[in-house]
Amino acid sequence: MAKIFVTRIIPDPGLILLREHFPHFDLWTADQPPSRNELIERARGADGLLCLLTEKVDAELMDAIGPQLKVISSMSVGVDHIDIPAATARGIPVGNTPGVLTDATADQTFALLLAAARRIAEGERYLRAGKWVTWSPSLLLGADLVGATLGIVGFGRIGQAVAKRAQGFDLRVIYHDPTAQPACNAQPVDLDTLLRESDFVSIHVPLNAETKHLVNAEFLSKMKPNAVLVNAARGGVLDQSALYHALKSNQIFAAALDVTDPEPLPMDCPLLELENCLIVPHLGSASKKTRDMMSLLAAQNLVAGLKGERLPNCFNPQVYG
Numbered sequence: 001m002a003k004i005f006v007t008r009i010i011p012d013p014g015l016i017l018l019r020e021h022f023p024h025f026d027l028w029t030a031d032q033p034p035s036r037n038e039l040i041e042r043a044r045g046a047d048g049l050l051c052l053l054t055e056k057v058d059a060e061l062m063d064a065i066g067p068q069l070k071v072i073s074s075m076s077v078g079v080d081h082i083d084i085p086a087a088t089a090r091g092i093p094v095g096n097t098p099g100v101l102t103d104a105t106a107d108q109t110f111a112l113l114l115a116a117a118r119r120i121a122e123g124e125r126y127l128r129a130g131k132w133v134t135w136s137p138s139l140l141l142g143a144d145l146v147g148a149t150l151g152i153v154g155f156g157r158i159g160q161a162v163a164k165r166a167q168g169f170d171l172r173v174i175y176h177d178p179t180a181q182p183a184c185n186a187q188p189v190d191l192d193t194l195l196r197e198s199d200f201v202s203i204h205v206p207l208n209a210e211t212k213h214l215v216n217a218e219f220l221s222k223m224k225p226n227a228v229l230v231n232a233a234r235g236g237v238l239d240q241s242a243l244y245h246a247l248k249s250n251q252i253f254a255a256a257l258d259v260t261d262p263e264p265l266p267m268d269c270p271l272l273e274l275e276n277c278l279i280v281p282h283l284g285s286a287s288k289k290t291r292d293m294m295s296l297l298a299a300q301n302l303v304a305g306l307k308g309e310r311l312p313n314c315f316n317p318q319v320y321g
Contacts, residue, residue: 002047002070002306007034007055010075011288014295018050021303040064047071048306050298053078054263059086071305075298077101078234079315080207088316095301095311099157100293101285106161108284109232112256113150113200116228118142119254121278143199143228143253145169151198153191153214154205154233155180162202174198177205195222200230207234217242220252228254232284235261244270247277258284 004018004025018025026042028034033054034042043049043065051057053076062069062083072087073095087094115121119140126132126140150166152159155177163173163184173186176194195201201223205211215231215238223229229252231238240261246252256278260269263282271277285291301311310320 003045004048004050004302004306005043005046006050007039007043008052010050010052010298011292011295013292014050014075014299017296017299017303022306048073048302050075050302051081052076053081055081057082057087059083062086062090062092070308071095071302071311073298073301073305073311075294078206080234080236084316088319091319093305093311093317093319094315095298095305095313096315097294097297097301098313100297101290102157102161104287104290105158105232105284106165108258108286109158109162109202109204109230110165112232112258112278112280113202113228113230114145116230116254116256116276116278117145117200122275125275143226145171145200148172148199149174149197150200150202151175151189151194152186153177153194153201153203155183155186155188156204158232159202159204160184160186162204171200192222195219196224198227199224200228202230203233203237205233205237207236211237213237213239213242215239215243217245220246223252225251226253228252228256230256232258235259235263240269240271243277244274247271247274250276254278258282 002022004022006025006027008028039055040061046065047068048071050073057072069092071093074082075097077096077098079094079096082094084094119142123140146169149172152162152175155175160183163186166173174189174194175186176189176191182188220242243255247255254276258280259282297313301313304311
């Protein structure tokens with residue numbers, strides 16, 4: 001019988017499917033993810049591993065689990081927490097969950113964009129602090145969307161879904177992504193043009209060696225002083241120190257972050273001191289329907305791998321030759 005380790009409690013659709021095929025599997029039930037040592041010990045000898053983005057699945061872990069490991073399935077789209085070359089070299093297919101979280105993440109992106117533009121969180125804190133004593137024509141003035149330009153960096157599924165939502169706000173949409181095909185009445189431009197012309201800049205690139213700290217001091221210096229930055233991709237894409245200085249000096253108007261580096265963000269992070277920086281705890285895919293579908297896809301990938309079948313969503317299909 002196959003040995004399976006699932007590193008966290010996932011939504012019911014995935015657990016139900018796993019139990020249908022493998023009634024007995026090891027499930028980590030604590031609220032916090034397993035420590036590195038706990039992960040190694042519980043996963044040792046497993047034929048299948050179902051993990052989240054909170055677990056670092058590197059060559060060391062794969063070797064500790066053992067050569068019988070047939071499949072790694074992550075309940076996420078991004079796989080920057082998994083050493084893909086190491087898995088591929090060992091012939092281990094890696095599954096992810098693309099597509100099903102596109103709309104939820106695009107919705108979250110627009111929620112953050114609107115909240116930062118109109119200073120929603122700042123206004124709520126202002127009210128709760130008892131500072132609202134009268135209406136004022138200059139109180140917490142924000143940015144307008146109609147007629148503004150949205151620049152999207154990374155024009156894959158999520159970037160294009162954000163562009164579709166922008167049409168309802170009469171935003172002009174430009175994007176930078178050398179590999180993307182034109183879509184959504186959006187105009188492709190080089191990165192410098194995007195930063196120079198955009199009133200809102202939304203980041204939707206995967207985290208890899210090329211995009212690590214893509215949003216750095218130079219990137220921020222090319223943005224408009226009234227611009228709003230939104231990051232719903234991965235925290236490592238952004239140099240948080242550079243962002244702090246850009247916001248502190250009013251080099252840009254505001255930022256809204258769904259992701260940070262590290263996660264969770266330490267409470268002594270300087271960004272938390274700033275009124276013009278909105279940060280939420282990685283909620284991009286946090287709708288019930290979306291998380292249910294993610295858990296189901298992750299379970300389907302794991303079941304397929306353990307049965308020797310091709311994964312429905314395989315990130316490294318080269319393992320199949």
